[in-house]
Amino acid sequence: YDQREKAQRDYEWAISGAREEGREEGREEGREEGREEGREEGREEGKLAGQIQLLEQLLGEAPTGDGELLPQGIDALTKRMSDLQKRLRDRES
Structure with a gap:
């Protein structure tokens, strides 16, 4: 009986450890994916900011x-760029 109890506790301990290890691996993968998405978004915001600055110079x-530009986010930057492009097209007409 004692050996069976010990085996059951050992099994439960091993399962618990495996679950915790799996959770930690999942957290690390999630952090890495988040960092990569952040880098990609930052590059996109940088490109948009550069295009906005160029359009402003052309105008x-x-x-x-x-x-001032980068904290606005991709949606606001995209809209601002579209507005500047429209103004430039209208000016050229």
Whole structure:
């Protein structure tokens, strides 16, 4: 009986350890995926900011600084770029 109890406890301990190890591996994978997504999003925001600054220069305006553009996020930057592109097209017509 004692050996069976010990075997059951050992089994439960091993399962518990395996679960914790799996959770930790999952957390690490999630962190790495998050870092990669953040890097990609940062690159995209940087490209948009550069395009906005170029469009502003083409329109004869002072380019907006990175510190003001980058915190706005991709959606706001995309809209701003579209507005500037429209203004440039309208000016050329």
